[in-house]
Amino acid sequence: MIDLMRLLTKPSQTNEAPSANEQWRNDLILLAFVLFALVLSIGIRNRGLNAANSVALGPNFPRIAYPLSWRPTQAEGYALQAINPASPSVFDATLQVSARPLSADETLDLARATLVLERSAALDRYRELAVEAVTVFDGTPAVLSTYAYIADPTRDSGAMGAPVVVQGQDLVFLYEAKERGAVVARQVMVVSLVADAAEFDAEQRDFDIVFHSLKMVRGEEQ
Amino acid sequence: MQATSTVDEHAARLQRITRDRYGLWRAIALELLSLLAFIALFNFLLPDLGSDLGTLGAIGLGMVLSLVPAALWLIFFYQLDRLEPEPKGMVFNVFVVAILLMAALQQPILQGLYQVSSWLNTSSWYRLFGGILLIGVFEQYVVYLTVRFAVFDHREFDERVDGVIYATAAGLGVATVVNFVYVINRGGVDLDVGSIRMVINALAYGSIAGVLGYFIGQVKFEKTPWYYLPSGFGIAALLNGIIFYLLDQPSRGLNVGKPWADLIVTAIIAVVLLVVVFWLISRANEETLRTAAHGQNFVTSTASAYTLEPTAAAPAVDAADSMASEVSAPMSEQSEGPLATPKEGAA
Numbered sequence: 047m048i049d050l051m052r053l054l055t056k057p058s059q060t061n062e063a064p065s066a067n068e069q070w071r072n073d074l075i076l077l078a079f080v081l082f083a084l085v086l087s088i089g090i091r092n093r094g095l096n097a098a099n100s101v102a103l104g105p106n107f108p109r110i111a112y113p114l115s116w117r118p119t120q121a122e123g124y125a126l127q128a129i130n131p132a133s134p135s136v137f138d139a140t141l142q143v144s145a146r147p148l149s150a151d152e153t154l155d156l157a158r159a160t161l162v163l164e165r166s167a168a169l170d171r172y173r174e175l176a177v178e179a180v181t182v183f184d185g186t187p188a189v190l191s192t193y194a195y196i197a198d199p200t201r202d203s204g205a206m207g208a209p210v211v212v213q214g215q216d217l218v219f220l221y222e223a224k225e226r227g228a229v230v231a232r233q234v235m236v237v238s239l240v241a242d243a244a245e246f247d248a249e250q251r252d253f254d255i256v257f258h259s260l261k262m263v264r265g266e267e268q
Numbered sequence: 269m270q271a272t273s274t275v276d277e278h279a280a281r282l283q284r285i286t287r288d289r290y291g292l293w294r295a296i297a298l299e300l301l302s303l304l305a306f307i308a309l310f311n312f313l314l315p316d317l318g319s320d321l322g323t324l325g326a327i328g329l330g331m332v333l334s335l336v337p338a339a340l341w342l343i344f345f346y347q348l349d350r351l352e353p354e355p356k357g358m359v360f361n362v363f364v365v366a367i368l369l370m371a372a373l374q375q376p377i378l379q380g381l382y383q384v385s386s387w388l389n390t391s392s393w394y395r396l397f398g399g400i401l402l403i404g405v406f407e408q409y410v411v412y413l414t415v416r417f418a419v420f421d422h423r424e425f426d427e428r429v430d431g432v433i434y435a436t437a438a439g440l441g442v443a444t445v446v447n448f449v450y451v452i453n454r455g456g457v458d459l460d461v462g463s464i465r466m467v468i469n470a471l472a473y474g475s476i477a478g479v480l481g482y483f484i485g486q487v488k489f490e491k492t493p494w495y496y497l498p499s500g501f502g503i504a505a506l507l508n509g510i511i512f513y514l515l516d517q518p519s520r521g522l523n524v525g526k527p528w529a530d531l532i533v534t535a536i537i538a539v540v541l542l543v544v545v546f547w548l549i550s551r552a553n554e555e556t557l558r559t560a561a562h563g564q565n566f567v568t569s570t571a572s573a574y575t576l577e578p579t580a581a582a583p584a585v586d587a588a589d590s591m592a593s594e595v596s597a598p599m600s601e602q603s604e605g606p607l608a609t610p611k612e613g614a615a
Contacts, residue, residue, distance in 0.1 A: 072492070
């Protein structure tokens with residue numbers, strides 16, 4: 047302790063002033079120290095950006111992850127809904143997961159077509175922009191459709207903000223819940239990610255966290 | 269004669285760098301009282317000030333008031349040490365350079381490269397380690413760069429305690445930018461809570477920078493091991509990260525919760541840090557004078573240039589006595605040039 051105090055208060059045994067070279071040595075060593083810390087911080091940043099909450103949606107549902115910074119909210123008709131409170135737009139980026147039992151003779155394409163009709167009816171100026179065949183969970187066929195529509199997020203609160211062009215992606219796939227190897231339920235899963243179209247590209251990193259948790263592999267764009 | 273002149277110059281140098289600043293204690297006390305008055309003004313006397321302003325007006329008012337805590341500190345710096353106050357321009361220049369440097373680097377590095385707003389607050393561990401390794405290191409390095417390149421080699425940096433003073437001014441510049449960013453990002457602030465948070469930032473950044481300033485002052489006047497400055501810098505960065513983590517707020521912004529409790533905690537931490545720093549300076553000055561009294565001012569290389577006769581060594585080791593001699597010192601001593609170091613090869 048005494049030595050530490052002596053080092054703190056009188057690191058040199060003489061009163062000789064340091065030379066200019068010694069000052070530059072101090073500068074360079076400190077710069078190296080700072081750069082080392084900043085490089086370590088890049089690793090922390092990467093872990094932070096990819097940090098996710100993994101949730102089980104239910105006994106007959108798969109697990110899904112969403113960004114750690116997103117906040118789960120209650121929503122009727124959805125197995126999971128989470129929003130990004132840090133969205134720069136008045137329209138918060140949103141994750142919605144819905145599921146319904148698969149009808150007899152219903153296929154993936156038929157399920158997606160049904161969804162498109164529902165969206166067209168419910169969303170103002172709905173337009174499908176692209177459709178892509180993908181796979182989830184190591185080979186299960188799925189369809190990823192990109193679309194846009196007009197939303198008025200401030201209307202319910204009584205404010206008079208401008209409407210927002212929203213861009214979203216629906217990942218539609220058929221999920222078979224199994225117990226001891228036997229299929230106990232077949233569900234049509236729809237995972238929707240929407241955001242202000244101006245921020246859509248910036249939100250893609252967070253969207254990828256959701257898609258990665260479903261092991262989505264992109265196919266060719268149709 | 270020449271050897272005697274060298275001895276006199278060295279003795280004067282030691283007198284200068286070991287000068288204590290008793291006026292600083294009074295300045296700190298007055299500074300804390302003035303900050304409390306600033307907070308009381310917006311919490312009790314004018315709680316609704318700015319509530320009718322639009323966004324631009326609220327931002328403008330918030331930015332103007334962001335300057336107040338730092339300005340109060342700088343004003344009291346001018347009252348420091350009637351014997352040899354730091355030049356007003358120097359302290360203010362350091363403050364401004366820190367503002368400019370922080371404003372120029374913060375956005376591209378912290379938000380652009382590291383995107384801290386996207387992950388720093390997602391968990392306590394990220395806030396702690398990110399607060400130390402990224403935020404703390406970055407902000408304290410801004411303080412160091414400011415002092416190192418704005419005033420370190422200037423003749424006015426001629427006392428050990430100057431490191432603390434200039435680093436504190438730089439820390440206040442960093443705090444001012446942090447307050448600016450908060451006000452702009454929130455479109456103005458509620459001045460009752462916002463005023464408390466502005467003072468918290470000024471106290472925290474100022475006192476933490478003072479710790480770094482102690483080590484800067486040491487490396488200016490002492491031959492130090494290679495790990496001395498990085499260790500001191502690491503302590504300052506650690507304090508930066510831990511203090512703001514304990515305050516349960518990111519050092520990038522201001523939370524609304526428990527502001528008064530945070531203010532009390534921060535004020536206590538600031539006082540403790542400053543007490544420790546100035547105690548260390550006092551001890552360092554004593555050690556320096558004791559070393560001089562033992563004839564160990566230089567490493568002996570040539571007998572005539574560097575070896576000092578014990579009777580010609582620096583005056584009495586008692587710091588109080590050195591202060592007494594300082595009080596009666598003629599004003600002409602203050603115009604002496606940079607530290608006198610023996611010329612190489614002098615016979």
